[in-house]
Amino acid sequence: MQYLPNILFAIILIVAIGYFAKNVKSLIRNIKLGKDTDVSDNKPQRWKNMIMIALGQSKMVRRPVSGILHVIVYVGFIIINMEVLEIILDGLFGTHRVGLRVLPISVYGFLIGTFEILACLVFVSVIIFWIRRNIIKLARFWKSEMTSWPKNDGNFILYFEMVLMSLFLIMNAADLQFQALDSGNIISKHIALWFSGFSDSALHTIERGAWWLHIIGILTFLNYLYFSKHLHILLAFPNTFYGNLKPKGQMTNVEAVTKEVMMMMDPNADPFAAPEEGAEEDVPEKFGASDVQDLNWVQLLNAYTCTECGRCTSECPANQTGKKLSPRKIMMDTRDRLEEVGKNIDANKGEFKEDGKQLLNDYISTEELWACTSCNACVEACPVSIDPLSIILEMRRYLVMEQSAAPTELNNMMTNIENNGAPWPYNQMDRLNWKNE
Amino acid sequence: MSETLKVPTMAEYMAQGKQPEVLFWVGCAGSFDDRAKKITKAFVKLLNNANVDFAVLGTEESCTGDPAKRAGNEFLFQMQAVTNIEVLNAYEVKKIVTACPHCFNTIKNEYPGLGGTYEVMHHTQFLKTLLDEGRLTIQGGKFKGKRITFHDPCYLGRANNVYQAPRDLIQKLEAELVEMKNCRKNGLCCGAGGAQMFKDAEKGDKEVNVERTEQALNIKPEIIAAGCPFCNTMMTDGVKAKEKESDVDVMDIAELIANAQDL
Ligand code: SF4
Numbered sequence: 001m002q003y004l005p006n007i008l009f010a011i012i013l014i015v016a017i018g019y020f021a022k023n024v025k026s027l028i029r030n031i032k033l034g035k036d037t038d039v040s041d042n043k044p045q046r047w048k049n050m051i052m053i054a055l056g057q058s059k060m061v062r063r064p065v066s067g068i069l070h071v072i073v074y075v076g077f078i079i080i081n082m083e084v085l086e087i088i089l090d091g092l093f094g095t096h097r098v099g100l101r102v103l104p105i106s107v108y109g110f111l112i113g114t115f116e117i118l119a120c121l122v123f124v125s126v127i128i129f130w131i132r133r134n135i136i137k138l139a140r141f142w143k144s145e146m147t148s149w150p151k152n153d154g155n156f157i158l159y160f161e162m163v164l165m166s167l168f169l170i171m172n173a174a175d176l177q178f179q180a181l182d183s184g185n186i187i188s189k190h191i192a193l194w195f196s197g198f199s200d201s202a203l204h205t206i207e208r209g210a211w212w213l214h215i216i217g218i219l220t221f222l223n224y225l226y227f228s229k230h231l232h233i234l235l236a237f238p239n240t241f242y243g244n245l246k247p248k249g250q251m252t253n254v255e256a257v258t259k260e261v262m263m264m265m266d267p268n269a270d271p272f273a274a275p276e277e278g279a280e281e282d283v284p285e286k287f288g289a290s291d292v293q294d295l296n297w298v299q300l301l302n303a304y305t306c307t308e309c310g311r312c313t314s315e316c317p318a319n320q321t322g323k324k325l326s327p328r329k330i331m332m333d334t335r336d337r338l339e340e341v342g343k344n345i346d347a348n349k350g351e352f353k354e355d356g357k358q359l360l361n362d363y364i365s366t367e368e369l370w371a372c373t374s375c376n377a378c379v380e381a382c383p384v385s386i387d388p389l390s391i392i393l394e395m396r397r398y399l400v401m402e403q404s405a406a407p408t409e410l411n412n413m414m415t416n417i418e419n420n421g422a423p424w425p426y427n428q429m430d431r432l433n434w435k436n437e
Numbered sequence: 438m439s440e441t442l443k444v445p446t447m448a449e450y451m452a453q454g455k456q457p458e459v460l461f462w463v464g465c466a467g468s469f470d471d472r473a474k475k476i477t478k479a480f481v482k483l484l485n486n487a488n489v490d491f492a493v494l495g496t497e498e499s500c501t502g503d504p505a506k507r508a509g510n511e512f513l514f515q516m517q518a519v520t521n522i523e524v525l526n527a528y529e530v531k532k533i534v535t536a537c538p539h540c541f542n543t544i545k546n547e548y549p550g551l552g553g554t555y556e557v558m559h560h561t562q563f564l565k566t567l568l569d570e571g572r573l574t575i576q577g578g579k580f581k582g583k584r585i586t587f588h589d590p591c592y593l594g595r596a597n598n599v600y601q602a603p604r605d606l607i608q609k610l611e612a613e614l615v616e617m618k619n620c621r622k623n624g625l626c627c628g629a630g631g632a633q634m635f636k637d638a639e640k641g642d643k644e645v646n647v648e649r650t651e652q653a654l655n656i657k658p659e660i661i662a663a664g665c666p667f668c669n670t671m672m673t674d675g676v677k678a679k680e681k682e683s684d685v686d687v688m689d690i691a692e693l694i695a696n697a698q699d700l
C-alpha cells in the first residue's frame with residue numbers, strides 16, 4: 001500500500017502523456033494534409049527569426065502593455081515549469097522535494113524564491129489580461145468571430161493559470177519543512193500566516209492536496225492545448241521558423257500556370273503533341289484553394305498556431321471600415337475546417353469521405369475574400385508570423401481560375417488587360433500620348 | 438510648361454545602337470489616368486533636368502499584371518509578365534525605375550521567377566540617388582516650412598520596406614514632415630490595392646480612403662504627399678469627400694520637387 005501514490009502518479013502521468021502524444025500525432029497528420037511547399041532555404045535566417053520572434057517575443061512588445069504582460073506570463077510559465085521536473089521525480093519515487101538532496105539549500109531557495117516571485121507576477125498579469133478581456137472589453141476580443149467558444153477558451157486559459165499559480169504558492173505555504181528552511185519562501189511565507197492556527201496534519205493535507213491538484217492541473221492543461229488557441233505556446237516555434245522570408249509584396253508564381261503559359265508562348269511548341277510520359281501528373285487537379293487540402297502545410301500550421309489575438313484584424317483596413325473580412329476569422333475557419341476534415345478521416349478509417357462541405361462558402365464567404373486590399377497589414381501585425389493574405393489569395397485563385405466567379409467589375413478589368421494591356425479600355429497604341437498632351 | 442519633354446523610347450535608342458542608363462516604366466495609371474499623367478510628366482521633367490539618359494517602352498509597354506494576379510487570375514498575370522519580360526530582355530534592360538509601387542513590386546519580386554531579373558527602383562529611391570550623386574538639386578521653394586505628411590503606399594512600405602527615401606526627399610524641401618498615427622510599418626492602406634481600385638468596396642460602414650484621409654487630416658497637413666498613383670487618387674477622393682480640397686493638396690513627391698523648382 002505504501003507505493004500506492006507512486007503507482008497512481010505513474011498511471012496519471014502515462015495516461016496524460018499518452019493522450020497528448022495521440023493528439024500530437026493527429027496534429028501532425030492534419031498539417032500534412034496540406035500540399036508540399038519548399039521551405040528549406042536560408043536556414044540561418046529561419047533560426048534567427050525563431051529566436052527573435054518566438055523565443056524573444058520581438059513582435060509582441062510592439063503593443064507595449066499586452067506585450068510586456070505577455071512576456072511576464074511567458075517567462076514565468078517556462079521558468080516555473082522547471083519545478084515540474086522536481087514534482088515528477090517526487091511523484092515517481094515518493095521523495096519530498098528531491099531538489100534539496102542534490103542542491104545546497106541556498107541554491108534551492110534561490111530557485112524556488114524566483115519561481116514564487118514569478119508566480120506572483122504571472123498571477124497579477126493574468127488578472128490584468130482577464131480585466132482587459134472581460135471588463136474593459138477590448139474591441140479585438142469582441143469581434144463577431146469571437147463566438148462563445150473562442151471567448152471561453154481565452155478565459156479558461158487565464159483561470160487555469162490563476163489556479164496553477166495559486167496552488168503552487170499554497171503548496172509551498174503549507175509545507176512545514178519548506179517553511180522551516182526559511183529559504184526561498186519569499187512569497188509563500190506571507191500566505192503561511194493564514195494557516196497559522198492549523199494543525200500539522202491539516203497542513204499536510206492541504207500541502208498534499210495542492211501538490212496533487214497542481215500536477216494534475218498541469219497535465220490537464222497540457223492536454224487542453226490541442227483544443228485551444230493556447231497551442232501557440234508550442235507551434236509558435238516551428239511557425240516562426242517556417243514563416244515567409246521573401247518580401248511581403250511578393251506573391252507566389254503558380255508553377256503549373258508557368259508551364260502552360262510557356263507552352264502557349266513558345267512558337268515551336270506543338271499544341272497537338274502527346275504529353276510527355278508523366279507530364280499529366282504535374283498538372284494539378286485544380287488551381288487555387290476551395291478547401292484545406294488545397295492549401296500548403298505551412299498555411300495549415302499557421303491555422304493551428306493562431307493565438308486568436310486579433311492584432312491582424314484590428315489593423316485590417318477592410319475590417320476597420322466595417323467590412324465582413326477579418327484575417328483572424330480566415331485563420332480560425334481554416335483550423336475549424338481542418339479539424340472537421342481530420343475527424344472525418346478518423347471516423348472513416350483513414351480515408352476522407354466527401355461531406356458536402358468545404359472551406360469556401362461553408363466557412364469563408366466570397367464577400368470576405370473580395371474585401372481584401374492585399375495590404376499586408378495583417379501579416380505585419382501577427383506576432384507569430386502568420387500569413388492570412390496567402391490563404392485569401394489562394395481562394396481568389398480558385399474563384400477566378402476554376403469558377404470564373406470574380407465580381408463583374410474585376411472581370412471587366414481583366415478583359416481590358418487581355419485586350420488592351422491596361423486595366424481600363426484604352427488602346428495600347430495610345431500609351432505614349434501623354435508625352436504630347 | 439517651360440519646354441517640351443524629352444521622352445525617348447527604347448526603340449529609338451536601339452536604332453542608334455545605344456543603351457539608356459535606365460528604363461522608365463510608366464505603368465498603366467501613369468500612361469492613361471489624367472491625374473497620374475501629371476506625376477509622370479513631373480518625373481520626366483526631373484529626369485530631363487538632371488540629364489538622365491532614360492527611355493520608355495511607349496506602345497511596347499503593357500500592364501505588369503499586378504491587378505490580375507491579386508484578383509486571382511494567375512494565367513493572365515503570367516501572360517502579361519512573360520510578354521513584358523520578352524520585350525525587356527530583347528532590349529537588354531538592366532535597370533528600371535517606376536513611379537508606381539505596384540509595378541515596382543511586381544517587376545522586382547515576381548518577374549525574376551519568370552525569367553526577368555532587373556535592378557528595380559521606385560522613383561523616390563531613384564531621385565534620392567540622383568540627389569546623393571549631386572545630379573539633382575532640391576529647393577524648398579514654395580513648400581518651405583509647409584506641413585507635409587507622407588502616406589506610405591503598402592506596396593512600397595510594408596511590401597518592400599522602403600520608408601526612408603520618400604521622407605528624405607520631403608525633408609530636403611525644408612518642409613515640416615509630420616507623421617500620421619499609422620505610418621511606416623503600420624501605415625493604413627488607402628483602399629486601392631489587391632485590385633480594389635477597379636471595383637466597388639464590399640458592404641461596410643465607411644470607405645477605406647475616407648478612414649485614411651481622416652487620419653491624415655487629424656494632423657492638419659497642408660499637403661498629403663503620395664508615392665503611388667492609386668494612393669493619390671484615393672487620397673484626393675478622400676479629401677474631396679471631407680470637403681477639404683481648398684485646404685489640403687494631394688501631391689506626388691516627384692510633383693513636389695518639380696513644382697518647387699518651377700519646372
Ligand atoms: S491584407 Fe487583406 S486581410 Fe490582411 S489586413 Fe490587408 S485587407 Fe485585411
Ligand code: SF4
Nearest residue numbers: 306307309310312382
Ligand atoms: S493571425 Fe496572428 S495576429 Fe491574427 S489572430 Fe492569429 S495570431 Fe493574432
